[in-house]
Amino acid sequence: MNRQTKTHGLTQAATPVGTHEGYMPGFANDFETEALPGALPQGMNSPQKCNYGLYGEQLSGTAFTANPPERTWTYRIRPSVKHSARYKKVALPHWKSSPNVDPDVISLGQYRWDPVPHSEQNLTWLTGMHTMTTAGDVNTQVGMASHIYLVTASMEDAYFFSADSELLVVPQEGRLRFCTELGIIDLEPKEIAILPRGLVYRVEVLEGPCRGFVCENYGQKFELPGRGPIGANCLANPRDFKAPVAAFEDRETPSTLTIKWCGQFHETEIPQSPLDVVAWHGNYAPYKYDLRNYCPVGAILFDHPDPSIFTVLTAPSGVPGTANIDFVLFRERWMVAEDTFRPPWYHKNIMSELMGNIYGQYDAKPQGFVPGGMSLHNMMLPHGPDRDAFEKASNANLGPDKLDNTMSFMFETRFPQHLTAFAANEAPLQDDYIDCWDSLEKKFDGTPGRK
Numbered sequence: 001m002n003r004q005t006k007t008h009g010l011t012q013a014a015t016p017v018g019t020h021e022g023y024m025p026g027f028a029n030d031f032e033t034e035a036l037p038g039a040l041p042q043g044m045n046s047p048q049k050c051n052y053g054l055y056g057e058q059l060s061g062t063a064f065t066a067n068p069p070e071r072t073w074t075y076r077i078r079p080s081v082k083h084s085a086r087y088k089k090v091a092l093p094h095w096k097s098s099p100n101v102d103p104d105v106i107s108l109g110q111y112r113w114d115p116v117p118h119s120e121q122n123l124t125w126l127t128g129m130h131t132m133t134t135a136g137d138v139n140t141q142v143g144m145a146s147h148i149y150l151v152t153a154s155m156e157d158a159y160f161f162s163a164d165s166e167l168l169v170v171p172q173e174g175r176l177r178f179c180t181e182l183g184i185i186d187l188e189p190k191e192i193a194i195l196p197r198g199l200v201y202r203v204e205v206l207e208g209p210c211r212g213f214v215c216e217n218y219g220q221k222f223e224l225p226g227r228g229p230i231g232a233n234c235l236a237n238p239r240d241f242k243a244p245v246a247a248f249e250d251r252e253t254p255s256t257l258t259i260k261w262c263g264q265f266h267e268t269e270i271p272q273s274p275l276d277v278v279a280w281h282g283n284y285a286p287y288k289y290d291l292r293n294y295c296p297v298g299a300i301l302f303d304h305p306d307p308s309i310f311t312v313l314t315a316p317s318g319v320p321g322t323a324n325i326d327f328v329l330f331r332e333r334w335m336v337a338e339d340t341f342r343p344p345w346y347h348k349n350i351m352s353e354l355m356g357n358i359y360g361q362y363d364a365k366p367q368g369f370v371p372g373g374m375s376l377h378n379m380m381l382p383h384g385p386d387r388d389a390f391e392k393a394s395n396a397n398l399g400p401d402k403l404d405n406t407m408s409f410m411f412e413t414r415f416p417q418h419l420t421a422f423a424a425n426e427a428p429l430q431d432d433y434i435d436c437w438d439s440l441e442k443k444f445d446g447t448p449g450r451k
């Protein structure tokens with residue numbers, strides 16, 4: 001923790017042993033990092049005076065008495081309260097929160113969208129966030145929203161935090177940099193990031209245009225799923241999650257801070273950058289994860305398990321085994337099951353399933369579900385392979401078969417998802433989606449035998 005480097009315009013902690021390119025490994029570890037030597041108090045949190053004249057400040061991401069409590073101690077140039085003034089409400093018309101039930105929109109249906117195209121407009125992380133569905137209630141901190149982001153411009157002298165939610169970011173195109181209070185996260189397709197509730201950041205475009213998916217979690221934080229009989233290894237391994245090392249800027253430039261709070265957006269002016277945390281320690285931090293590290297476990301003799309076997313992260317709801325949100329990954333894997341219909345089966349689900357394609361082809365929908373596209377199979381609505389996928393899988397010679405070049409995901413929630421007017425009327429909805437099951441034939445003719 002001794003050396004420092006000046007990159008990204010922020011002064012960043014040098015990479016200590018055990019870190020990789022500015023990140024520290026581990027899921028919800030108790031991290032410590034400092035961008036200036038001796039900035040982090042040792043053995044205590046609140047010395048009478050902090051080194052360098054820094055202010056100590058705690059960011060609590062769980063109730064004080066939660067078990068385990070999650071909080072981070074920051075040592076910063078100014079306390080955050082000095083960053084706040086009177087707030088005024090501002091409009092971000094495309095970013096919706098639940099409840100958002102539009103009486104003119106029908107959410108009951110199987111829906112699929114082509115990728116939302118980029119527009120002529122320069123859009124930032126805030127103006128480029130387009131809500132597709134909402135579920136639950138942001139005011140009671142249950143449920144979620146799904147968004148598509150279309151970002152072409154960096155936030156300049158502008159900062160943001162969401163008091164409503166943590167954001168799970170799933171890029172599909174372009175590269176973004178999240179300059180946060182606790183350090184820098186660079187993000188590209190095949191990676192995901194989590195931005196915790198209350199964390200201040202700005203988003204820069206490293207390589208545009210940028211498109212991706214966001215799951216906004218109003219509820220309890222994402223955690224690693226219970227491993228049960230799988231045991232200690234495979235799926236998402238804790239060491240592959242990366243939290244950033246401390247990085248700060250000492251910049252006296254008039255800036256705006258936007259806050260999402262109970263579904264509404266508020267703005268205040270501040271005379272300096274709020275990214276002024278020189279050192280921090282704790283277990284409440286942003287992190288990223290490379291989806292290529294996800295080690296899928298599946299059927300190795302026959303049948304098709306429930307997709308819960310592919311859970312990367314889960315956000316509990318309070319009802320054991322019933323998630324507020326499961327983040328599920330369908331990636332490259334070997335299919336080896338004998339005498340088995342291998343793609344997803346036909347089904348109805350009490351949980352609602354919002355899917356996105358990051359790249360490649362999804363086995364249940366070889367056509368039409370394209371990279372950047374989304375689909376929604378809402379609570380208890382039947383769905384499954386389209387006709388071509390059904391015929392192919394029913395007649396295939398079943399040797400070991402590698403599903404290659406494929407990465408799709410699912411945001412699965414216990415709550416029904418309501419379409420926004422944008423999703424229903426502006427986004428490129430495929431009107432003919434349900435026709436993909438139309439030509440499924442009646443094969444039953446009353447005689448026994450496999451057909």
Ligand SMILES: O=C(O)Cc1cc(O)ccc1O
Binds near residue numbers: 344364
């Ligand atoms: O509907 C889908 O395509 C997602 C899904 C995949 C799977 O393998 C089993 C169930 C399921 O809902």
Ligand SMILES: [Fe+2]
Binds near residue numbers: 344349353383
């Ligand atoms: Fe499904």
